[in-house]
Each structure stands twice: as C-alpha cells, then as structure tokens.
Amino acid sequence: MSTVTLTIDGRTVTVPKGTTVYHAARQLGIEIPVFCYHDRMPPLGACRMCFVQVEKMPRLQTSCTLEAQEGMVVWTESAEVVEARRAILEFLLINHPLDCPICDKGGECPLQDNTFKYGPGASRFVEPKRHFPKAIRLSPVLTLDRERCILCWRCTRFGEVVAGDHALKGHDRGYRTHIDTPPVTLERPSKFIGNTIAICPVGALTSAVYRFRARPWDNRPTPGVCTHCGVGCATWVDARGGEVVRVRAREKPEVNDIWLCDLGFFGYDYTNHPERLKVPYVREGGVLREATWDEALERVARALVRAAPRVGALGGERLTVEEAYLLGRLFRSLGSNHLDARADSRFAPSPRDWAWGAGPFEALDTAPGVFLVGCDLSEDYPVLWLRLKRALDRGAVGLAVAPKRLEVDGYLRCAVVHGYGGEADVLYAVARLVAERKGSVPGLLREVDVDASCRRAGVPREAVEYLAQCLVAAGPVLFAVGRLSWDGPEPERTLAAVQTLRAVSGGDLWLLRGKGNAVGAVLAGLAPDTLPGLVPLEDPGARERLRRLWGFEPPQAPGLGTPAMLEAAAAGELRVLYVAGADPARDFPDGSLWQRARAGLELLVVTELFWTETARQADVVLPALSSFERPGTVVNLEGRPQRIAPSRMGPPGARADGDILQLLGERLGRPVDYGSVEAVWEELRRAAPGLELDRPYPFNRPQPEVDVRPARPLEAEEGLVVVPASPLFRKGEMSARCRGLPDLAGSPVVGVHAQDAAALGLMDGAEVEVDVGATSARVRVAVTDAVLPGHLLVPVGFPEFPRARWAASGRLLRAHLRVLEPVGRESR
Amino acid sequence: MGGAVRNRNGWQRVVVEGAAILKGMAVTLRHLFRPPVTVQYPEERPRIAGRFKGRHWLTLYADGTERCVGCELCVIVCPSQAIYVKAAENTPDHRVSRGERYAEDFQINMLRCIFCGFCEEACPTGAIVLGRDFELADYRREALIYTKSMLQEPYPGASGRDPNREV
Numbered sequence: 002m003s004t005v006t007l008t009i010d011g012r013t014v015t016v017p018k019g020t021t022v023y024h025a026a027r028q029l030g031i032e033i034p035v036f037c038y039h040d041r042m043p044p045l046g047a048c049r050m051c052f053v054q055v056e057k058m059p060r061l062q063t064s065c066t067l068e069a070q071e072g073m074v075v076w077t078e079s080a081e082v083v084e085a086r087r088a089i090l091e092f093l094l095i096n097h098p099l100d101c102p103i104c105d106k107g108g109e110c111p112l113q114d115n116t117f118k119y120g121p122g123a124s125r126f127v128e129p130k131r132h133f134p135k136a137i138r139l140s141p142v143l144t145l146d147r148e149r150c151i152l153c154w155r156c157t158r159f160g161e162v163v164a165g166d167h168a169l170k171g172h173d174r175g176y177r178t179h180i181d182t183p184p185v186t187l188e189r190p191s192k193f194i195g196n197t198i199a200i201c202p203v204g205a206l207t208s209a210v211y212r213f214r215a216r217p218w219d220n221r222p223t224p225g226v227c228t229h230c231g232v233g234c235a236t237w238v239d240a241r242g243g244e245v246v247r248v249r250a251r252e253k254p255e256v257n258d259i260w261l262c263d264l265g266f267f268g269y270d271y272t273n274h275p276e277r278l279k280v281p282y283v284r285e286g287g288v289l290r291e292a293t294w295d296e297a298l299e300r301v302a303r304a305l306v307r308a309a310p311r312v313g314a315l316g317g318e319r320l321t322v323e324e325a326y327l328l329g330r331l332f333r334s335l336g337s338n339h340l341d342a343r344a345d346s347r348f349a350p351s352p353r354d355w356a357w358g359a360g361p362f363e364a365l366d367t368a369p370g371v372f373l374v375g376c377d378l379s380e381d382y383p384v385l386w387l388r389l390k391r392a393l394d395r396g397a398v399g400l401a402v403a404p405k406r407l408e409v410d411g412y413l414r415c416a417v418v419h420g421y422g423g424e425a426d427v428l429y430a431v432a433r434l435v436a437e438r439k440g441s442v443p444g445l446l447r448e449v450d451v452d453a454s455c456r457r458a459g460v461p462r463e464a465v466e467y468l469a470q471c472l473v474a475a476g477p478v479l480f481a482v483g484r485l486s487w488d489g490p491e492p493e494r495t496l497a498a499v500q501t502l503r504a505v506s507g508g509d510l511w512l513l514r515g516k517g518n519a520v521g522a523v524l525a526g527l528a529p530d531t532l533p534g535l536v537p538l539e540d541p542g543a544r545e546r547l548r549r550l551w552g553f554e555p556p557q558a559p560g561l562g563t564p565a566m567l568e569a570a571a572a573g574e575l576r577v578l579y580v581a582g583a584d585p586a587r588d589f590p591d592g593s594l595w596q597r598a599r600a601g602l603e604l605l606v607v608t609e610l611f612w613t614e615t616a617r618q619a620d621v622v623l624p625a626l627s628s629f630e631r632p633g634t635v636v637n638l639e640g641r642p643q644r645i646a647p648s649r650m651g652p653p654g655a656r657a658d659g660d661i662l663q664l665l666g667e668r669l670g671r672p673v674d675y676g677s678v679e680a681v682w683e684e685l686r687r688a689a690p691g692l693e694l695d696r697p698y699p700f701n702r703p704q705p706e707v708d709v710r711p712a713r714p715l716e717a718e719e720g721l722v723v724v725p726a727s728p729l730f731r732k733g734e735m736s737a738r739c740r741g742l743p744d745l746a747g748s749p750v751v752g753v754h755a756q757d758a759a760a761l762g763l764m765d766g767a768e769v770e771v772d773v774g775a776t777s778a779r780v781r782v783a784v785t786d787a788v789l790p791g792h793l794l795v796p797v798g799f800p801e802f803p804r805a806r807w808a809a810s811g812r813l814l815r816a817h818l819r820v821l822e823p824v825g826r827e828s829r
Numbered sequence: 830m831g832g833a834v835r836n837r838n839g840w841q842r843v844v845v846e847g848a849a850i851l852k853g854m855a856v857t858l859r860h861l862f863r864p865p866v867t868v869q870y871p872e873e874r875p876r877i878a879g880r881f882k883g884r885h886w887l888t889l890y891a892d893g894t895e896r897c898v899g900c901e902l903c904v905i906v907c908p909s910q911a912i913y914v915k916a917a918e919n920t921p922d923h924r925v926s927r928g929e930r931y932a933e934d935f936q937i938n939m940l941r942c943i944f945c946g947f948c949e950e951a952c953p954t955g956a957i958v959l960g961r962d963f964e965l966a967d968y969r970r971e972a973l974i975y976t977k978s979m980l981q982e983p984y985p986g987a988s989g990r991d992p993n994r995e996v
C-alpha cells in the first residue's frame with residue numbers, strides 16, 4: 002500500500018494514502034475537535050469545527066474531509082485556527098438555548114466540552130433566539146429538542162448509511178432547518194433509533210426512557226451483554242442507587258461494533274419492575290402460596306429424589322452458561338439426560354448435527370454474499386443486519402427466500418417471497434438451476450422438477466431463475482437459516498434443501514435461532530444426546546473426562562428433547578420437570594401437548610422473574626435473578642462467551658439460578674462447592690473444549706450433500722394460511738414491563754394481500770376477528786404485499802395471539818377472518 | 830542571624846528572651862481589662878456575620894414555583910457529597926418548576942455538609958442558598974438528613990432571597 006508522509010504541528014507522520022488529515026493527526030495523538038464527523042460514516046464537512054491550517058492552501062481546511070498529501074504541512078493550533086474554532090462555536094451557539102441544567106446531555110455533551118475548551122466564553126449575539134417547540138416525542142423512546150440541534154446530520158446519515166431505515170430526515174431550509182421523521186410515516190418504528198441518541202453530539206436527541214433519571218456522575222457503569230436476542234451485543238449498564246437507568250453500547254468490533262438495537266437500548270426496566278417475584282411459592286390444595294426457601298427447596302429435592310431418573314429440565318436462554326452447566330450436571334447426577342435448552346421449538350434435531358449457532362460474525366465482512374433462508378434478520382437479530390448492510394454496501398450480494406417480504410428486501414439483490422412452507426421447493430429448484438448453469442446436475446437433483454416446485458411454492462419461475470443466476474454470479478455465499486424456516490412446517494426438508502444447494506453452490510452455513518444464552522446452554526450440555534461441548538453422549542473420551550471432573554459418569558441412555566419430554570410427561574413417564582427461565586406454556590408451539598404434559602407431571606418447578614404462564618401453572622415457583630443482577634458468562638450465536646458483571650442487587654428474596662442449583666445439590670446429597678463463578682467457568686472450559694472467553698466456538702457443520710426429499714402432498718383447506726412472524730418489538734413478559742417498548746410494539750396488526758382483502762371486502766385499517774386454532778382475536782388489518790395471496794401475516798409475541806393455543810391440525814395453520822368493520826376508523 | 834542567636838552568651842539571652850516574655854504578658858494584661866467575648870448561648874444570642882453560611886434553603890419564585898430544576902450541579906460540585914437529587918419531568922397539570930425538569934427528591938445530609946457554599950455558587954438558578962441558621966442539632970442521625978420538604982422555604986422570600994429576582 003502506498004503511503005504519504007506529512008507534517009502536523011511540526012511532527013512528521015506516515016499514513017496510508019487516502020487517510021484524512023484528521024486521522025493522521027489522531028495517529029499522532031493530536032486532538033482536533035469535531036461535530037459532524039463520525040468515524041463509522043464517511044466524512045461530510047458540515048460543521049466546520051475541525052478546521053486546520055495547511056501551508057500553501059489559501060483558506061482553512063476541514064481536516065475531516067481533507068485527504069493527506071505527500072509533504073503537507075499542517076497546523077492545528079495556529080492563531081488562525083484557534084480564532085476560527087472560537088468563531089464556529091460562537092456561531093453554533095447563536096440559537097442554542099444553553100439550557101444545560103435541564104438537558105439530559107449535560108455532563109457528557111461534546112458541545113459543552115468543546116465550548117469549554119475552544120469556545121469564546123461570551124457571545125455577541127444579544128438578539129432573541131430562534132424558538133421551536135421543546136421536547137417533542139418523536140417516538141415512544143425518542144425525544145427531540147430542535148433548539149439544541151446543531152445540524153451535524155449524524156442522525157440522518159446514520160439512517161442512510163448505517164441502518165438503512167431512513168428514520169430521521171432534515172426538513173425545511175436555512176434558519177428553519179430542523180430534524181423530523183420523514184413526511185411519509187414509516188410502516189414500523191425504527192429499530193435503531195437508540196444509536197442516533199448515542200451519536201448526537203448535543204442534547205437534541207435524547208432517550209424518553211432515561212429522561213431525567215440520572216446524570217452521568219450518578220451512574221455506576223458495569224459491563225454487560227444484551228440477552229434479548231442471540232447476537233450478544235456488548236453493553237454498559239448504568240445503574241443509579243440500585244436501579245438500572247440506562248443501557249449503552251460497549252465497543253466490540255467483532256460483535257456489535259458500537260451499535261445496539263432499540264430492544265437492547267430500552268429493554269432494561271423489567272429488571273427494576275415492582276412485579277418481580279420476591280418469594281418462593283408452593284402449590285398447596287390447588288393454590289400457590291408463599292413459602293420459605295427451605296420449604297420450597299425441600300419439596301423440589303424430595304420430588305426429584307423420588308422420581309429420579311424420570312426427571313427433566315427445560316430452558317437456558319435466561320441462564321448464564323455456568324448455570325446451564327450446573328443444571329445439566331445436577332440432572333445427570335440424578336441419572337437423567339432429559340435436558341433441552343430449546344424450549345420453544347417443536348423441531349429439536351440433535352445438536353450434534355444441527356446445533357443452533359453461527360460462524361464468526363466477522364465472516365460477513367469478507368463473504369461474497371449472504372443467502373437468507375427464512376431469516377428475518379432485522380427482526381430477529383437486528384445488529385447483525387447492520388453488519389450485513391455494511392457487507393452489502395461493500396458489494397456483497399444479498400439473496401433471500403422467505404414466506405414474507407423482509408423489511409430489508411430493498412437492499413437485497415434478489416428476494417423471493419413464497420407460499421408458507423415452500424422454501425424447500427424454492428431451494429431445490431434453485432439448486433437444480435444452479436447445477437444446470439454450472440453444467441453438471443447430480444443424479445438425485447434430476448428428480449427436481451423446477452416448474453412443479455415453483456408452482457407448489459407459489460413463485461414465478463423467472464424469480465427462481467434470477468435467484469439462481471445471482472447465486473452463481475456471487476459464488477459461495479453464506480447461508481443463514483432463520484426462525485421462519487425452523488418454525489415452518491417442514492424444517493427437516495428445508496435443511497436438506499439448504500444442504501443440497503450448498504453442495505452445488507458452496508458456502509458456509511449459519512443456523513440462526515435462539516435468544517440470550519440459548520446457544521451457550523446447549524454448548525454447556527443442556528441437550529438430550531450431547532455432553533458439554535456438543536460431544537456425542539457415548540463418546541468415551543468425553544465420558545472419562547466428565548467422570549474425572551464430576552466423580553460420576555453421565556447416564557448412558559440418551560435423553561428426550563423438548564417435544565419428546567412433553568410427550569413422556571403427558572404419558573406419565575416423566576414425573577418432575579424443572580423449567581429454568583423458559584415459558585413453554587406460552588412459547589411451545591403445541592399448547593395442547595403442553596397442557597397434557599402439565600397434567601401428567603407430579604411436580605413442575607419454575608425459576609422465574611415474573612408470573613409467566615408457566616409459573617402460574619407450576620407447583621413450585623422460585624424467584625430468580627435477571628441478567629443484570631449476577632456475574633457470569635453469556636454465550637451468543639457465535640458461541641462466543643462474554644463476561645457480565647452484576648449492575649444491581651436483585652429483589653431481596655430472589656436468588657441466582659446458579660445458587661438455587663447449588664442449594665438443591667446440597668439437599669440432594671450431591672454438594673458441589675465452587676466458591677465462585679470463575680471456578681464453574683474453569684470446570685466448564687475443561688468439560689467443553691473449544692469454549693474460550695471471547696472466542697467464537699468452532700462449530701462443526703455437516704458437509705453439504707445432495708439430499709432430495711419428496712414434498713408432502715398439498716392439502717386443500719379453507720381459510721388463509723397463517724405466516725407467524727415474530728417482530729422485534731413484542732409484548733412478552735419482559736418487554737411489556739419496559740418503559741417505551743410496549744408502545745413501540747403497538748397493537749398487533751395482521752397483514753392480508755390486496756387480492757384477499759378485495760375478496761373479503763376489506764380496506765386498510767379494517768377491524769376483523771381472526772380465528773386461529775382455538776383462539777380468536779379482534780385486530781386491525783393492513784393490506785400488504787408482504788405475503789402471497791391466500792396468506793395471513795400474524796405477529797406472534799402478543800397476548801392477542803397466544804401461539805401455544807394454535808393447535809395445528811394439518812400441515813399448515815389456517816386462519817378465518819370475520820369482518821367487523823370493513824373500513825378503518827382512522828385512515829393511517 | 831541564626832548564627833548570631835547561637836553565638837549569644839548567657840546574659841544576652843536573658844535580656845532578649847525576657848523581653849519577648851514581657852511582650853506576651855503585656856497582651857494578656859491588656860485583655861484582662863476588656864469586656865469578655867464569650868456569649869452565654871443559648872440564653873444570649875450570638876451575633877452572626879453578614880456572610881455567615883448556615884443551613885440551606887431551596888427558594889421559590891414569587892408565584893410559588895420552585896427555582897430548582899433538578900440539574901444536579903450542586904450534587905457534583907459538593908466536596909463532601911452531601912446532596913442527593915432525583916429529577917423528574919414537569920407535566921402541564923403538574924408544573925413544579927420552570928422549564929421541563931424539577932427535583933422530585935432533594936436531600937442534604939447535614940452531618941456531611943461542611944458549609945462551604947459551593948452548592949450555592951454552582952446553582953444556575955439561584956435555587957439553593959445557605960441561610961443563617963446554625964442550630965442543627967438532633968438526637969438521631971437520620972433527622973439530620975434534610976428532605977425536600979424541610980429544605981423548601983415555607984413561603985416565597987422566607988429565606989431572605991428576593992422572590993422576584995430572576996436568578
């Protein structure tokens with residue numbers, strides 16, 4: 002790479018060609034004040050704060066936009082520069098309200114700091130200032146004070162360059178210029194608005210959730226990891242007086258860079274919520290009553306001893322990886338391998354073949370492209386979308402097949418929306434076409450009839466041909482299979498189709514599923530047929546290793562996965578179920594199976610933060626701590642363990658899951674005293690080789706192979722096919738208890754295609770009654786092209802749509818609409 | 830000079846040091862015939878200097894709104910970390926101060942305060958003033974954590990600050 006050498010303030014520095022003077026100065030440790038420039042976005046040159054003097058150049062230059070040239074002589078502190086900075090600041094402050102005492106940015110405001118350091122001290126502007134209405138709520142979480150805005154355009158450019166959602170725009174001209182949401186209201190709220198708050202250099206954009214709750218000097222920051230989804234974004238958690246008041250992004254280039262999504266930014270108030278469980282409860286005479294820890298634990302211990310080994314454990318998302326490990330160890334000491342962290346899925350393949358998880362996220366930075374298979378990236382793993390967006394901007398090819406239009410479709414080269422459950426057909430057709438283009442069609446693939454597959458999937462052949470063409474041009478792209486496919490009617494066939502496609506086109510495979518520590522829990526051993534580290538249960542080396550660490554060998558017989566466990570419970574073969582931080586009563590897709598399982602259980606134990614549906618049905622409820630309240634390690638989708646520190650004390654009376662398990666171990670006569678979380682971690686590291694702090698886990702993916710499976714015959718049935726989509730903003734037990742988030746989620750709206758709307762006589766905004774399975778809800782309708790005709794887009798995660806009570810009779814779930822009000826009361 | 834002291838002989842020392850003692854005694858003697866400065870507190874009230882700093886008041890504007898906007902500048906400037914402020918937002922039907930923000934909770938730990946007056950100096954609205962009351966004794970420590978209701982002046986101007994003054 003060619004370099005240039007220049008002199009800044011009398012010191013020479015050599016930088017790669019193309020570096021700006023601002024960065025060259027930074028390399029020398031020389032600080033140049035900036036407002037508009039942000040190193041995650043290209044320079045703009047709007048604020049003029051970064052002036053420097055360059056010899057042989059007539060005027061002062063903005064160092065953020067000026068490319069360093071060979072032999073340049075730059076001065077950053079000359080009298081002219083100092084004077085110019087003073088003038089710029091005086092100018093910026095002309096209309097600035099200077100209401101620092103009531104401004105939430107006070108104490109951490111670049112405008113304050115720069116004015117203090119470089120400003121004039123007094124203003125010559127005595128005329129009345131320009132006024133705007135103050136404290137405008139732009140969204141349930143965002144407050145805008147236009148008077149304070151210095152028009153640096155960071156926020157608007159974030160929406161253009163980084164997030165791609167164009168959530169904020171500049172309006173009007175000159176003196177009246179201001180920031181606002183775009184004139185055409187967005188279909189849905191931005192998912193990344195918290196980042197604009199973080200990068201706004203003044204108090205113009207502030208958090209409506211954090212508003213006035215603390216000053217920076219009140220806050221005690223502790224490093225945390227967001228557990229709302231599986232990305233595992235690094236955070237700073239600011240606590241004041243035992244209350245978590247704010248969450249900020251912690252710089253971690255490999256994971257979240259400097260960003261968070263709004264669920265991470267604003268999803269913390271649940272931990273401070275007064276409805277947190279504070280005492281154990283036990284069921285007596287059919288009702289749950291308060292109990293002491295002794296009593297509750299004794300009851301659990303006795304039931305476990307009596308029923309062992311016919312006991313099982315579910316959950317792990319909310320646990321730390323250490324706690325998941327302790328849970329697995331305790332149940333294995335009882336002779337049971339009935340362990341599963343994947344409590345919300347009917348599809349529970351063996352993690353030896355199909356372990357949820359992704360390769361290193363950094364692979365996106367170099368991949369030639371990404372193929373999203375039923376993966377609603379921006380809804381499920383929002384910050385991963387920011388990384389993908391960066392890759393797409395660099396020229397990577399984005400492809401997708403999904404049963405609904407993805408929010409980010411506009412950025413992808415080719416996105417195919419198919420009928421629900423049709424992804425395997427589309428993928429087989431693509432595989433066949435790709436193989437044809439490459440000139441050799443493997444024998445098995447010849448069975449695939451492209452036209453018939455397209456017809457089944459409801460997709461025009463041209464779309465699939467174009468998809469194949471793009472895929473061939475892109476090369477070995479990264480396949481990311483998401484939740485829409487995992488939850489689809491034929492996940493096995495979809496995975497086989499992905500494998501087939503990989504076999505002809507090449508490319509890595511990511512299986513994106515699971516929140517919080519779900520991937521870590523499986524890695525720590527919460528799976529029926531693998532030991533810690535995804536080692537097969539019968540592996541003699543691993544068994545020996547565990548025997549030495551534990552003093553006993555894990556039981557021989559493979560355990561049951563979630564669905565099988567529930568079947569066994571329903572049949573009375575599984576007596577005790579221990580649910581740690583999961584809500585299968587609400588999240589397990591087959592509610593009637595859950596109900597039968599619950600009825601068949603002798604004892605259901607739940608450790609929880611709130612009265613979830615599962616907790617209400619339990620026999621013993623143990624109050625647990627949230628991820629803000631205990632130390633430990635959390636593993637994200639990459640299998641990357643990251644440490645968290647407690648930022649507040651939990652409610653008195655609640656205990657960490659790890660402590661509960663240790664106490665239970667003592668009562669069961671299997672005491673293990675670890676002394677500290679680190680000790681558990683060390684043992685886990687030895688039990689599960691490959692798990693290293695801050696390193697992605699080396700997942701072994703099955704080799705691609707052509708595996709063509711026949712499609713099931715289509716069923717002719719009445720009603721619209723339900724496409725269950727899980728939006729980022731839901732009304733779950735936790736997010737419903739966070740200020741701002743329920744309002745972001747709003748009321749659920751179902752989407753129907755214009756054709757169906759016309760047939761039903763519906764207009765956008767109409768009110769309908771939707772019957773799905775045994776449930777019925779009154780909701781509004783959006784007429785949309787997000788799904789194909791004959792489909793109904795239903796948001797899950799809202800109390801109106803309890804997925805657990807949608808018993809699927811056939812392959813596909815059907816919904817029936819009854820029109821209550823064909824025209825929307827207020828047009829949107 | 831030091832050398833000179835060390836080199837003095839016995840008689841010279843008697844004269845020089847004796848003179849110093851007599852000088853000191855003369856001051857004592859003079860004060861023996863002056864009236865005493867001791868005040869028979871509490872029967873007698875002490876005279877308090879004009880710029881004495883005593884217990885704090887949170888002052889009000891003439892219309893009764895609070896001056897304090899809960900900015901917490903007094904909190905950060907206080908060298909003994911005696912102040913706790915928790916801010917909240919004014920609403921149209923619950924307007925406590927001018928502007929958007931007010932102090933929902935305001936506490937000063939009088940046991941910690943060293944009456945330096947920094948808080949008064951830092952306050953951008955002139956809300957917090959140190960008054961002249963120094964009689965801050967109590968039987969319990971908790972009683973010396975002054976709450977907002979104790980700190981607020983009972984009526985605008987009660988603390989002596991002109992309620993019509995802007996800042």
Ligand code: SF4
Nearest residue numbers: 150151153154156201
């Ligand atoms: S709102 Fe903030 S980030 Fe946006 S232009 Fe104004 S000052 Fe810049």
Ligand code: SF4
Nearest residue numbers: 227230234262265384
């Ligand atoms: S992307 Fe996921 S991990 Fe990151 S902040 Fe959002 S919810 Fe949290």
Ligand code: SF4
Nearest residue numbers: 907942943945946948
């Ligand atoms: S007078 Fe000084 S020590 Fe006392 S509260 Fe004010 S700043 Fe703190």
Ligand code: SF4
Nearest residue numbers: 897898900901903952
């Ligand atoms: S007393 Fe003054 S400095 Fe203290 S919070 Fe109130 S306005 Fe701010």
Ligand code: FES
Nearest residue numbers: 037046048049065
């Ligand atoms: S930082 Fe260079 S012009 Fe704004």
